[in-house]
Amino acid sequence: MALPVLKTERLYRQIANAIVKSIQRGEFAPGAALPPERELAKQLGVSRSSVREALIALEMTGWVDIRTGNGVFVTQPLPSASTPAAEADYSLEDLLQARLAFEGMLAEMAARNGSPTQREQLRALADRLLRYRANDADFLEQDKGFHLLISEMSGNEVLREMMEFLWNKRDSARFRRLERHFADNTFTDEMNRDHQQIAAAIYAGDAAAARAAMESHLTQVKRRLLG
Incomplete structure (x- = not known):
């Protein structure tokens, strides 16, 4: 048996x-x-x-x-189900910790390996993100493009695919609900300041500063969303 x-x-x-x-x-x-x-x-x-x-x-x-x-x-009345159903087999804290560990490395590699054209594209994308004032679907689509471009600049296709996998995990109903409650418009401003610092370090080819800027950014995201 x-x-x-x-x-x-x-x-x-x-x-x-x-x-x-x-x-x-x-x-x-x-x-x-x-x-x-x-x-x-x-x-x-x-x-x-x-x-x-x-x-x-x-x-x-x-x-x-x-x-x-x-x-x-x-809630009033209470739901009929005896216990809440599981939506996923991972925690959001684990997801944010994974991004923190992974994307710092990607930013460092992007600073070393990105082409001049990619560096210009990243700086332009960071500037384009400044137009958005709300943490809405349009902003998130541009934010996704920013992080995926950095993964492409690493020069490693497997790492790029892994970044897309992590982003798709991030695009969950639980994460969106977390943002809805704890990410106001000042959150978008904070992220855009971070994007500018990340893009500037990668553009300059400063690998150490790029890693530090990315890790600072994701630490701030984790602090704001999870307290």
Whole structure:
């Protein structure tokens, strides 16, 4: 008799399930506010970023309503499902950490290997991004082009394909929901300042500065979205 393969459940899923069980036990009534993220993290002994990701999952499955600036409230009425369904087998924090580790290397390689034409294209694209003031679909399409061009400038086709894979992971319903709640228009301004610094370092062929600028950019994105 073959035994089933056991899988470790992602931390944010464990947190989401724990909150659902508390709601079902009546500890948080429909319409009531949940404790703040920081308090939930302390009670559960986990990071605030994991709590935030769990709350996003709970909102998507109808258990809570996130009202940015006002708190998180249990929905009324409660959903019929006993536990929230899993949307993906990876956490958003893992995704952002992967990008941070990977794209710093790509920026460094782009500074070394990019052609003069690609350097001009990257600088022009960074300038074009300045026209966008909102973190909307048009901005994200240009942002995608910026990061994919850097991967092309690495000169390695496998790395370019890996960057496209990471971007497609980023283009998920959970990530878009996270941005909707925690990325306002100042977020777009911050990203564009970072884009200018990244493009300038790559254009100048300064590999160390390009890596540092990219890593600073993605650290800032992670801090803003996950706290």
